[in-house]
Amino acid sequence: MPKAQAVHPLHAPTVSPRLITTAMAVVTVMLLLTYLVTFDQGAVSQSGTFLHELMHDGRHLLGVPCH
Numbered sequence: 001m002p003k004a005q006a007v008h009p010l011h012a013p014t015v016s017p018r019l020i021t022t023a024m025a026v027v028t029v030m031l032l033l034t035y036l037v038t039f040d041q042g043a044v045s046q047s048g049t050f051l052h053e054l055m056h057d058g059r060h061l062l063g064v065p066c067h
């Protein structure tokens with residue numbers, strides 16, 4: 001009688017640390033961009049009118065209350 005092999009149906013997939021680091025960096029950048037577009041109201045984006053207007057247009061595009 002052959003020896004029964006153990007079956008482990010619930011193996012967690014292996015995720016590389018590099019993928020986790022990349023995913024966390026992407027999420028951080030996206031949260032920063034979301035903050036800049038929605039809540040900044042010009043506090044950070046005072047470096048020029050182009051960036052300020054770009055964030056302002058983004059607020060209107062996303063329907064965030066602005067003015």
Ligand SMILES: [Zn+2]
Nearest residue numbers: 056060066067
């Ligand atoms: Zn506005």
